[in-house]
Each structure stands twice: as structure tokens, then as C-alpha cells.
Amino acid sequence: MNDGTIDTLRLKIINQLKANEDLKSTTIKMVEQSKVLNTPGAEKQTKRELFDALRQELETPVLEKASKSVWELILDGNGLGREINETVEKVFCRLSGREPPLFAPNGELQSEKGKEKKAEKGKGKEKEKEYQNENDNVDPTPKKRKLDEKTKAKDSAEEVAN
Known part of the structure; x- marks a missing residue:
């Protein structure tokens, strides 16, 4: 700017x-x-x-x-x-x-687009709540990989590279 x-x-x-x-x-x-x-x-x-x-x-x-x-x-x-x-x-x-936004003399938003956006925001918040509820059931703790898994992943990466 x-x-x-x-x-x-x-x-x-x-x-x-x-x-x-x-x-x-x-x-x-x-x-x-x-x-x-x-x-x-x-x-x-x-x-x-x-x-x-x-x-x-x-x-x-x-x-x-x-x-x-x-x-x-x-x-x-x-x-x-x-x-x-x-x-x-x-x-x-x-x-x-x-x-x-279009400001009215009293400071309120009066545009139709502004009203539509508020309605869309309300819908977006509902979707966020649904997503949050779905994710509440997921275990948030990270899982550690074992040494065998690490070496297998490394070996397969080397094979792909060759």
C-alpha cells in the first residue's frame, strides 16, 4: 500500500x-x-x-x-x-x-450484499461446528512409528529413487 x-x-x-x-x-x-x-x-x-x-x-x-x-x-x-x-x-x-461495506448515516451496514454475507457466515459457522464435532472423535495424540516402519519407509524411498 x-x-x-x-x-x-x-x-x-x-x-x-x-x-x-x-x-x-x-x-x-x-x-x-x-x-x-x-x-x-x-x-x-x-x-x-x-x-x-x-x-x-x-x-x-x-x-x-x-x-x-x-x-x-x-x-x-x-x-x-x-x-x-x-x-x-x-x-x-x-x-x-x-x-x-456501505455505511448508513447511523453507522449500520445497509447493503444487500452485506446482509447476504452475514447469512453466508452463519452457514459457514454451522459447517465449522459439524466439522469440529466430527474431529472431536479423532484421537489427537500423534502416533510414533517404530524403527521397523522407519527403515521400511527409507528402503522404499531409496528403491523409488533408483
């Missing part, structure tokens, strides 16, 4: 994160209130030293907030989350050779 489907979804997530004003304002507040910038002598440090110290102090909490925002986007049943679910379903159906 190299058609860019996942890349498109990833870009949508990134763009929505960039547009998240709440996440931006929270990050700005965290930087403004950081210990690194509010310690005496911070103004004498180089930009690189300040950046490294800020990163060490704030990287984990900022990434945690970003992660929560991403999960909210992914799990959103109406926006991007729904698009992700539908895309994954379509790709799965395409890769597995199945026909994609």
Missing part, C-alpha cells in the same frame, strides 16, 4: 495539531513559567544553552499534551477519527479482497 493514504492522514493530524490554539497557548505558558528562564543569570546564557535546558525541562510535559491532543483527534467519531476508521476499513477490504 504505497498510495500515500497513511501519509495523507498523518499530514491532516499534523496540520490540525499546528492549528490547535489551546495547545499553542499552553506551551507558551509553560515556557514563560519555566524554571530555566526565570532563574537568575538566564539572560547571560547562550541561546543554545537556554534551548537545551528548556528542552530538558519541558519536552516530556509538552509531548504528553500533544499526544493527548492527537488521541482526541484520532478517537473523534465525527471528524478526523471517523475518516481514519473509514480509510482503514477501505484499505483492509482492498487488501483482503473483500467488498467495502
Whole structure:
């Protein structure tokens, strides 16, 4: 699946994160209130030293907030989350050779083919149960061959080869 489907979804997530004003304002507040910038002598440090110290102090909490925002986007049943679910379903159906379901506004499958497939699955389960019942009577333990049987099999294989 190299058609860019996942890349498109990833870009949508990134763009929505960039547009998240709440996440931006929270990050700005965290930087403004950081210990690194509010310690005496911070103004004498180089930009690189300040950046490294800020990163060490704030990287984990900022990434945690970003992660929560991403999960909210992914799990959103109406926006991007729904698009992700539908895309994954379509790709799965395409890769597995199945026909994609037709979604109704309420999320139920409404196609006639979908109903037929459910009926076929029910029949298949009945056949599986019959097969299982037949196999329940078979002894599942493997039988060991005796040495004589092994040598006879080896001899007959050599005869066939010659």
C-alpha cells in the first residue's frame, strides 16, 4: 500500500495539531513559567544553552499534551477519527479482497450484499461446528512409528529413487 493514504492522514493530524490554539497557548505558558528562564543569570546564557535546558525541562510535559491532543483527534467519531476508521476499513477490504461495506448515516451496514454475507457466515459457522464435532472423535495424540516402519519407509524411498 504505497498510495500515500497513511501519509495523507498523518499530514491532516499534523496540520490540525499546528492549528490547535489551546495547545499553542499552553506551551507558551509553560515556557514563560519555566524554571530555566526565570532563574537568575538566564539572560547571560547562550541561546543554545537556554534551548537545551528548556528542552530538558519541558519536552516530556509538552509531548504528553500533544499526544493527548492527537488521541482526541484520532478517537473523534465525527471528524478526523471517523475518516481514519473509514480509510482503514477501505484499505483492509482492498487488501483482503473483500467488498467495502456501505455505511448508513447511523453507522449500520445497509447493503444487500452485506446482509447476504452475514447469512453466508452463519452457514459457514454451522459447517465449522459439524466439522469440529466430527474431529472431536479423532484421537489427537500423534502416533510414533517404530524403527521397523522407519527403515521400511527409507528402503522404499531409496528403491523409488533408483
